Amino acid sequence: MTQDLTITIWYTAAMVKDRGRLQHINCLGVKVIGFYVPSHPRHIKRLKMNLAVVFVFLTSLRLASGQKVANIARGRNVAQSSVGYGGGPQRAVDGNRASNWNQRSCTHTNKDRRPWWRLDLGKRYKINTVTVTNRRDCCGNRLNGAEIRIGDRLDDNGNANTRCTVISHIPWGHTRTFQCKGMEGRFVNIVIPNRKEYLTLCEVEVTGEPAGNNPRPVVNIAKRGKVSQSSIGFGGSPHRAVDGNRASDWHQGSCTHTNNDRRPWWRLDLGKRYKITTVTIYNRRDCCSNRLNGAEIRIGDRLDDNGNANTRCAVISSIPAGYSRTFQCKGMEGRFVNIVIPNRKEYLTLCEVEVTGEPAGNNPRPVVNIAKRGKVSQSSIGFGGSPHRAVDENRASDWHQGSCTHTNNDRRPWWRLDLGKRYKITTVTIYNRRDCCSNRLNGAEIRIGDRLDDNGNANTRCAVISSIPAGYSRTFQCKGMEGRFVNVVIPNRKEYLTLCEVEVTGYRRPSPENLRLSGKVSQSSIGFGGSPHRAVDGNRASDWHQGSCTHTNKDRRPWWRLDLGKRYKITTVTIYNRRDCCSNRLNGAEIRIGDRLDDNGNANTRCTVISSIPAGYSRTFQCKGMEGRFVNIVIPNRKEYLTLCEVEVTGEPTENNPTAVVNIARSGKVAQSSIGFGGSPQRAVDGNRASDWHQGSCTHTNKDRRPWWRLDLGKRYKIDAITIYNRRDCCSNRLNGAEIRIGDRLDDHGNANPRCTVISSIPAGYSHTFQCKGMEGRFVNIVIPNRKEYLTLCEVEVTGEPTENIPTAGD
Structure with missing residues (x-):
């Protein structure tokens, strides 16, 4: 950084209009002293010219020194x-x-x-x-x-x-x-x-x-909540309204959609009570904007009538197509925010919902659906209606939507939920079929207890279902009845039993949690948009079109990995298989657990081999306290697609935990020799390993002589490993011969620093990890020497630890 300079500039009263230039020079960190001299037009003109030259010179000097005026808009x-x-x-x-x-x-x-x-x-x-x-x-x-x-x-x-x-x-x-x-x-x-x-x-x-006086940030608390709605029509899931995307055309894939329901509703569960200040709703643009006319916003803590019985904040008279409107709720308190269209049959579509507010002091105990944690079975499976459909967290009530159970025409058909241990059951909510046959549930009984006599149907009765209207739900109060099993049974007649969703609330002692909630995930590749996060989204839906199953390309030894962040004693791993096709792809897959990332974690110790899992079913594997940070599922010895519809892991932390492996590249600044086709250098550190160009996450230079990409870590690190993800859809051999260089110098843009390794090749769409064995430096460069080439990187990940000696970057 340059030191402050003192410049003596002579100016006259006639130059008052040029004092702005003097102030700008002061902003550059340069001291300017002015003296009054007698006015003369010729001298004034010459001094103005000199002042302009000084300004340009000082600006160039300050920029050459590396001091820049920060762009505060970047990344906001x-x-x-x-x-x-x-x-x-x-x-x-x-x-x-x-x-x-x-x-x-x-x-x-x-x-x-x-x-x-x-x-x-x-x-x-x-x-x-x-x-x-x-x-x-x-x-x-x-x-x-x-x-x-x-x-x-x-x-x-x-x-x-x-x-x-x-x-x-x-x-x-x-x-x-x-x-x-x-x-x-x-x-x-x-x-x-x-x-x-x-x-x-x-x-x-x-x-x-x-500025000195900053208002309190306005935070959209809707993004923290869980959402549900009366039904899902045309794939318009309720999560679309809190995805942070305000796109208002249906084809952009960010608007919710129900079926043509009687009193359709959408509900946001904030997890605890808030004082709600505003609710902002974004309406659909391409059609049907008047559907929202007359909708109500309701806020409160009750789940009667699915939350639609809570206090009304506002009635939506109308919102123009593609526009938003903000409704003032003036501190109304509640955990749930509902949007419901009362008194008519209608489709409900929301393109985004944003809520502001602050936590209230008095928060009720959370209401949790414990049914989704249990194991289910039923008297028989008819027409593919497996028992898991009643706990897939999908309340869709038309049979063709694939989320309702179905038995054969059994004598005393039954469905049973096994919670794993005894609970005090507060409520049981049942969603009935809408498209036909709603009266089949008439007379069914809900029974709760610990016995398995008569398949659990001999346990104590909580309630008799007199009737539930087609497509509606009804909540039954069980008042703390205790038991491990919850049965729904139709006694005394031959009948089909169909349940579109069963939700149970109650209390119990803490049990092993599903560790997926705290983990990060990755996989060998992403095929057909089936990202690895889908296996830990809490949704066990097993049809591909429901958008909750992972999918790789047809890889050699495809894999999926869960990073728990620290070492756990793993008790169980539960895997949910795809239902609509291809269930035998998982045959022979291995579950591996350990702390190593050799071979992407697939070299860790094997827990088990998956012989088979029936289509649409799950299977739980006992790993008996195996210790490790990483849980991998890999198909060895063949080229295959890997699809997982949900993975759930239970266990407890160990006392001996290795130091976390952190990708330090994400916190650095990046640059490259040029930007071609919009492939900016930031794409290599965006945390997205997508390897097809059209997915918009790969860098790209022009066809440069010796193209390069540089990561500035801000201070010196001991670099352990560098992992590079190569492009999949074309041109993977462009990286052949590229060099990784590490050091503190910026000579030749950093490409003159010591070499860690040469990249011989990385297969299309794959990654390779290079060991740099503690090489020290602030800059990590990837450069293709000795030829004119395009340089493309789909992700770069760096691990290491800071050194004590932090140099200042040179020019």
């Missing part, structure tokens, strides 16, 4: 009025000024009335400048007349805040900086007022410094 939370053509709002803060649309770094709204884009800085800043990069390949005049607005309010989505400036014009592909002179605010909006238009921004950069 952003939103916009709509998403058109895939141009999400994050593109404007990705650090890439690429201005051609096909480079995938420009935002895009639909043709909205008053389209807007908003940056949330998280706290109030004094904003100095806002820099906007305009689109180059077309339509650069769309930004003409746009306004930049700054403030702390979210009225009108932030567009009611104070105006900094109006963008008269930015030439196509050019960048222009606007001075906001310390305007204070948390939100920076760019809005096109008074016309219907597309809004496209290729980059927005903001400079400023934190």
